[in-house]
Amino acid sequence: MLNFELFNPVKIIFGKDTIGNLPTLLQNKEKILFAYGGGSIKKNGVYEQIKQALIHKDVYEFSGIEVNPEYETLMKAVELCKKCKIDFILAVGGGSVIDGCKFIASAAKYKKNDPWELVMGAQSEKAIPLGCVLTLPATGSEMNGFSVISRRSVNAKKGFFSAHSYPEFSILDPSVTFSLPERQVINGIIDPFVHVTEQYLTYKINSPLQNRQSEAILKTLIEEGPKAIKRKEDYNNRANIMWCATQALNGTIGKGVPQDWATHEIGHEITALFGLDHAQTLAVILPALLQHEYDYKKEKLVEFGKNVFSLDYNSEAKIAKTAINKTEKFFRSLGAKTRLSEYKIPKKELKHIAKKVMETSKGVKLGENSRIGENEILEILEIAWPSYK
Numbered sequence: 001m002l003n004f005e006l007f008n009p010v011k012i013i014f015g016k017d018t019i020g021n022l023p024t025l026l027q028n029k030e031k032i033l034f035a036y037g038g039g040s041i042k043k044n045g046v047y048e049q050i051k052q053a054l055i056h057k058d059v060y061e062f063s064g065i066e067v068n069p070e071y072e073t074l075m076k077a078v079e080l081c082k083k084c085k086i087d088f089i090l091a092v093g094g095g096s097v098i099d100g101c102k103f104i105a106s107a108a109k110y111k112k113n114d115p116w117e118l119v120m121g122a123q124s125e126k127a128i129p130l131g132c133v134l135t136l137p138a139t140g141s142e143m144n145g146f147s148v149i150s151r152r153s154v155n156a157k158k159g160f161f162s163a164h165s166y167p168e169f170s171i172l173d174p175s176v177t178f179s180l181p182e183r184q185v186i187n188g189i190i191d192p193f194v195h196v197t198e199q200y201l202t203y204k205i206n207s208p209l210q211n212r213q214s215e216a217i218l219k220t221l222i223e224e225g226p227k228a229i230k231r232k233e234d235y236n237n238r239a240n241i242m243w244c245a246t247q248a249l250n251g252t253i254g255k256g257v258p259q260d261w262a263t264h265e266i267g268h269e270i271t272a273l274f275g276l277d278h279a280q281t282l283a284v285i286l287p288a289l290l291q292h293e294y295d296y297k298k299e300k301l302v303e304f305g306k307n308v309f310s311l312d313y314n315s316e317a318k319i320a321k322t323a324i325n326k327t328e329k330f331f332r333s334l335g336a337k338t339r340l341s342e343y344k345i346p347k348k349e350l351k352h353i354a355k356k357v358m359e360t361s362k363g364v365k366l367g368e369n370s371r372i373g374e375n376e377i378l379e380i381l382e383i384a385w386p387s388y389k
């Protein structure tokens with residue numbers, strides 16, 4: 001096993017009616033920025049619950065954080081935080097709102113010229129403390145220090161990590177997910193599935209505990225995911241999916257093992273250039289990447305096939321290859337597209353995507369073996385392009 005450090009200070013408050021805990025959690029906070037997205041919380045009763053909980057506080061509202069949170073929008077909130085001397089940010093929404101608020105929190109305390117530098121690798125030295133009410137389980141942002149920010153003027157979408165970005169607390173009430181549109185339910189199954197595979201489908205390193213933890217999340221998503229699409233108000237089903245999504249990217253399963261974030265890196269560029277949802281890009285790229293990297297991932301693909309899909313063939317190659325096919329079939333069974341051509345992305349654009357991925361990574365090759373460069377990305381995109389048969 002590889003050496004590792006584990007640090008995760010996020011307090012999770014999980015369950016029905018837990019938004020009511022906010023007054024206790026915010027006891028010592030005075031000036032609060034209540035930040036949210038495009039208004040879904042006004043339709044499902046969450047907004048009213050938050051307003052009620054904040055009734056005795058000095059509250060400043062900031063709405064309109066978009067899907068794939070936009071730097072220019074977030075900078076307006078940074079100005080508001082500075083002007084009003086905000087001492088706590090309450091992010092209410094999915095990954096985009098939470099990520100956006102992580103950026104606002106660090107940017108409001110950034111002493112140098114341009115807070116975009118934080119996204120490009122400058123260290124955040126201080127941040128306004130942050131709390132979350134999660135409304136869309138998918139990204140794991142509620143329990144990690146990552147944030148992914150977009151800047152549309154330069155077609156950029158990039159992630160950054162800061163130890164100052166961990167929320168102080170996150171409230172996870174599965175019943176607030178009943179109002180999710182089907183597309184977001186599907187996204188919320190695929191994103192954590194891929195987070196797990198990127199920490200699990202690499203090469204063997206004698207890490208049976210992390211392997212079994214990863215398999216448990218994958219199996220639960222395969223069992224519970226399809227039910228969530230059929231049964232919109234099944235509390236226990238939504239609770240199981242919500243906890244899977246948090247566990248998939250809160251740091252635990254990736255400790256001590258190699259990781260491969262190539263699917264995400266390629267996916268971010270597709271979102272930046274063509275506007276696909278984050279999880280839509282992953283459903284397209286992961287199966288193609290697994291095919292392309294078959295020789296390097298074969299041993300783990302066999303474990304995946306046996307332990308997650310219960311495959312039992314004499315041939316290990318057949319198990320590994322069937323596991324890749326089953327992964328794509330699973331995504332399709334949820335209703336996701338798995339090919340770039342299904343999104344009408346012109347084949348001639350593939351070269352441009354591959355080039356942009358390498359520009360964003362500053363030439364650093366991707367994958368657990370650091371072997372995926374521009375040519376390999378192009379080959380993966382070419383596998384992901386033809387229609388599904």
Ligand code: NZQ
Pocket residue numbers: 036037038039040041044065066067068069093094095096097099135136137138139140141144146147148176177178179180181184187191249264278
């Ligand atoms: O904006 P509102 O009106 O709230 O509507 C949102 C949005 O339109 C809606 N929604 C959220 N909760 C709802 C709801 N609609 C009805 N009922 C509810 N309860 O869902 C839409 C999508 O929301 P968004 O927050 O964009 O989705 P998601 O949680 O999938 O977040 C995606 C973003 O997170 C980043 C992605 O790149 C993308 O920018 N990621 C962040 C990560 C992290 N911080 O660790 C890791 C991930 O890999 C990912 O990259």
Ligand code: ZN
Pocket residue numbers: 139191192195264278
């Ligand atoms: Zn993701």
